[in-house]
Amino acid sequence: MARLGELLEAQRLGCELAGSPLYATVLGAVGADLAKGGPCCRLLLPYAGSSFGDAVVLRFLAGVHALVLTGRAPRLALHYPSAGGSPGPSLESDFRAVVESHEAELAESLLRPVQTNEVGRCVPLLCGYLVLGESGMPLRVLEVGASAGLNLWFDHYRYEAAGLSVGPASSPLRFEEPFTGSPPAMDVMPTVAVRRGCDLDPIDPGTEAGVTRLRSLVWPDQTDRRLRLDAAIDCIRGEPPVVDAADALEWTGRHLAEAAEGLRTVVVHSIVLQYMPLDVRRRFVETVEDAGARATDDAPLAWLRMEPAGDVAETRMTTWPGGTNRVVATSGYHGPPVRVNATD
Ligand SMILES: C[S@@+](CC[C@H](N)C(=O)[O-])C[C@H]1O[C@@H](n2cnc3c(N)ncnc32)[C@H](O)[C@@H]1O
Numbered sequence: 001m002a003r004l005g006e007l008l009e010a011q012r013l014g015c016e017l018a019g020s021p022l023y024a025t026v027l028g029a030v031g032a033d034l035a036k037g038g039p040c041c042r043l044l045l046p047y048a049g050s051s052f053g054d055a056v057v058l059r060f061l062a063g064v065h066a067l068v069l070t071g072r073a074p075r076l077a078l079h080y081p082s083a084g085g086s087p088g089p090s091l092e093s094d095f096r097a098v099v100e101s102h103e104a105e106l107a108e109s110l111l112r113p114v115q116t117n118e119v120g121r122c123v124p125l126l127c128g129y130l131v132l133g134e135s136g137m138p139l140r141v142l143e144v145g146a147s148a149g150l151n152l153w154f155d156h157y158r159y160e161a162a163g164l165s166v167g168p169a170s171s172p173l174r175f176e177e178p179f180t181g182s183p184p185a186m187d188v189m190p191t192v193a194v195r196r197g198c199d200l201d202p203i204d205p206g207t208e209a210g211v212t213r214l215r216s217l218v219w220p221d222q223t224d225r226r227l228r229l230d231a232a233i234d235c236i237r238g239e240p241p242v243v244d245a246a247d248a249l250e251w252t253g254r255h256l257a258e259a260a261e262g263l264r265t266v267v268v269h270s271i272v273l274q275y276m277p278l279d280v281r282r283r284f285v286e287t288v289e290d291a292g293a294r295a296t297d298d299a300p301l302a303w304l305r306m307e308p309a310g311d312v313a314e315t316r317m318t319t320w321p322g323g324t325n326r327v328v329a330t331s332g333y334h335g336p337p338v339r340v341n342a343t344d
Pocket residue numbers: 113114115116117118119121144145146147151198199200201246247248249269270271272275276280
């Protein structure tokens with residue numbers, strides 16, 4: 001029980017710091033419910049031994065958010081900006097009431113991992129892609145843990161900063177001034193010749209259920225993130241990226257075993273490693289590094305990854321042949337604001 005209290009408090013603090021006062025308030029109420037052995041306690045207690053990386057609290061919040069978004073929690077919806085509401089004095093009691101009346105359904109949603117497809121992460125990743133594009137060699141982008149694949153479409157989004165811009169001007173998704181400090185050299189968007197992703201359980205952004213699932217994972221009072229998500233969904237409508245239902249390890253090994261002469265292969269992931277069991281993570285890294293050792297000037301490889309590094313996320317890139325490794329950007333977990341690191 002004490003461990004669960006710690007998980008809740010860590011997530012409450014995380015939401016407060018990352019700009020979700022609504023979830024910070026709700027999680028305060030969940031903490032009080034825990035102490036009283038109420039409905040939130042009954043649902044979360046089986047996960048008392050889980051780690052912060054399992055993100056059980058976020059799974060729970062997403063389950064409740066899905067009820068709001070599908071019209072099954074109308075009183076709570078009055079507090080959720082994502083449903084047109086604004087937080088009022090009865091937020092905590094209305095939240096508890098929804099949990100109590102949907103316990104079985106929420107127990108199911110707790111089984112589903114966090115699959116937030118955060119398109120804001122395209123900004124720190126762009127810092128790596130732009131460097132890779134400098135040679136003019138087209139890219140073969142292989143994204144691991146791609147969720148709905150929205151970040152595979154990074155080159156279809158518009159990025160504008162300090163009078164520079166890259167990406168189609170007509171894109172429904174625009175990032176305006178997403179950098180702190182100097183922006184990267186945004187001269188030419190690299191050409192993507194091949195793009196493909198994998199996920200244990202891909203979300204189909206072309207279905208209503210898929211869109212609801214994606215929206216449920218965005219914190220309800222973070223309007224900018226919600227608007228970015230909807231704009232990205234608009235962008236990929238009609239030609240959704242291919243995301244194979246597959247485990248990262250097997251899929252990456254299979255794709256890296258295929259020769260790709262004339263293309264710069266990029267293995268990319270963002271906020272994924274923590275969800276892989278340790279041994280899978282270790283073997284995945286070995287798979288990429290082994291492929292790096294085989295890379296040639298005609299078939300080079302890059303490993304671009306945005307992963308947590310304490311309170312910030314670090315976007316690192318290793319390129320082969322050579323194995324040069326450097327930090328290309330630091331940012332929030334959801335992307336902007338992004339600081340470009342010119343050198344390691
Ligand atoms: C937090 S989400 C991040 C999604 C996306 N990379 C982004 O940044 O928007 C993590 C994703 O990794 C996937 N995942 C976790 N372990 C995996 C594995 N072993 N193989 C493939 N996908 C995995 C999950 O299903 C989930 O969609």
